[in-house]
Amino acid sequence: MHDIRFAPAAIGSGVRSALRLACGPALAFGLAACGGGPPGGTAEAPRPNIVLYIVDTVRADRLGVYGYGKPTSPRLDAFAAGAVLFENAYAQSSWTRPAVASLFTGLLPPAHRTVGRRSVLPEDATTLAEILAVNGYEGMGLVRNPNVGRAFGFAQGFSRFRSEDRERDETMLDRVRLWLDERQGAEGPFFLFLHAIDPHGPYDPAPEFEEMFEAGGAPAHYRTVRYLLGLNRGEVEPEPETADALSRLYDAEVAQNDRAFGELLDELEARGLVEDTAVIYLSDHGEEFAEHGRWEHGLSLYEEVLRVPLVMRLPGVPPRRVEEPAQHVDVLPTLLAYLGVEAPPTDGRDLLAARRRGDAPLDVYTHLDVDGHRAASVIRGPYKLVLPQSPSQGTAPMLFDLDADPGELTDLAADRPDIVERMLGLLAERNLAGEIVSAEEIEDDQIDEDVRRRLRALGYVD
Numbered sequence: 001m002h003d004i005r006f007a008p009a010a011i012g013s014g015v016r017s018a019l020r021l022a023c024g025p026a027l028a029f030g031l032a033a034c035g036g037g038p039p040g041g042t043a044e045a046p047r048p049n050i051v052l053y054i055v056d057t058v059r060a061d062r063l064g065v066y067g068y069g070k071p072t073s074p075r076l077d078a079f080a081a082g083a084v085l086f087e088n089a090y091a092q093s094s095w096t097r098p099a100v101a102s103l104f105t106g107l108l109p110p111a112h113r114t115v116g117r118r119s120v121l122p123e124d125a126t127t128l129a130e131i132l133a134v135n136g137y138e139g140m141g142l143v144r145n146p147n148v149g150r151a152f153g154f155a156q157g158f159s160r161f162r163s164e165d166r167e168r169d170e171t172m173l174d175r176v177r178l179w180l181d182e183r184q185g186a187e188g189p190f191f192l193f194l195h196a197i198d199p200h201g202p203y204d205p206a207p208e209f210e211e212m213f214e215a216g217g218a219p220a221h222y223r224t225v226r227y228l229l230g231l232n233r234g235e236v237e238p239e240p241e242t243a244d245a246l247s248r249l250y251d252a253e254v255a256q257n258d259r260a261f262g263e264l265l266d267e268l269e270a271r272g273l274v275e276d277t278a279v280i281y282l283s284d285h286g287e288e289f290a291e292h293g294r295w296e297h298g299l300s301l302y303e304e305v306l307r308v309p310l311v312m313r314l315p316g317v318p319p320r321r322v323e324e325p326a327q328h329v330d331v332l333p334t335l336l337a338y339l340g341v342e343a344p345p346t347d348g349r350d351l352l353a354a355r356r357r358g359d360a361p362l363d364v365y366t367h368l369d370v371d372g373h374r375a376a377s378v379i380r381g382p383y384k385l386v387l388p389q390s391p392s393q394g395t396a397p398m399l400f401d402l403d404a405d406p407g408e409l410t411d412l413a414a415d416r417p418d419i420v421e422r423m424l425g426l427l428a429e430r431n432l433a434g435e436i437v438s439a440e441e442i443e444d445d446q447i448d449e450d451v452r453r454r455l456r457a458l459g460y461v462d
């Protein structure tokens, strides 16, 4: 049994004080309740450190451990052999900010209301970092995508938080080393959140990775933000080789990040931290290469932008592959249950307990509302319904059978109006059928010039 345990008494005031650690990592040590302790240990089980590693823009099907044939992810593949891997993990949105907001809060977009280009994760949102801070974790956030920077509310709960220029992801490790050095001898556990960026456009891998994926033949302008924006806006006509050339550059970037991820794992090992550090690897969304005529992400809700890797190495939890669907909102309740920390109400669930109990999979919900592209989708069983809410997304609900048609090429809506109606009802129940008004917004002139410059470098602002 591994029940979510309630804190005995709230200390201090406010909602966060009710979210204190109730017991140690019960799952890790097979404990039924807080009263015990690790075999031969002290009364209170040690709390593991946590590393949450997001790599931006990685679609699951470009990773070896998810079935890809090219060597993009040797380090992740080896890591996954000792971890719980979710084969069917979904992003809650197809661009960074709402997806990470769902990850940080365990809430679907209608609840966190951090959906658009100017949306800010509101101060009153309860985030994973805040919950962990209340439970004695020292939080460090290091992000390479300004969409999840301080200006947009994502620094909540971290005692240290840096949003940095896009550099190679391996340079993140220098900062991590310094921080780990600094906190040597610190009493409590740490929560390290890293948001890496290599695979995000523009794709400009280091030469050795370019060579490995025979990506060097791509013309120089393919590596620019301007070109990708032009493709997205229909201002540039793709050439017959464009998708393949961009795809190779992207693979090279995925591999480059994989090396950086591996170096982080090596660092944990060198410091003797592997046994007591939970490491969660995932992506915020995928990427399109014209499978449905689009490029990059944030422009649709097709599988190529929603299917992400989710791999958790949790000390004490045996490695396995899990077929049941998982989504961003599940990460917070899963992690907190593992730690024995009471979770606030969320739209997700503890994936490990659900599996043990044999619960039926929950429906997967996704939402997009950025730059005039608005849609929502729900997946139940093999069926996926996409409800377009702006002209760019279509004119009527689309229904796909993902088992028979994983490429989402055949719209079954006209043949199965009964299913369409039922699934539209599901979206309405979750407040996903209409517009979501942002909880908080920031005006362009409130965003400092450095953040704007970095957003432009990723193609986000003109």
Ligand SMILES: [Zn+2]
Residues within 6 Å of the ligand: 056, 057, 095, 096, 097, 145, 284, 285
């Ligand atoms: Zn992203």
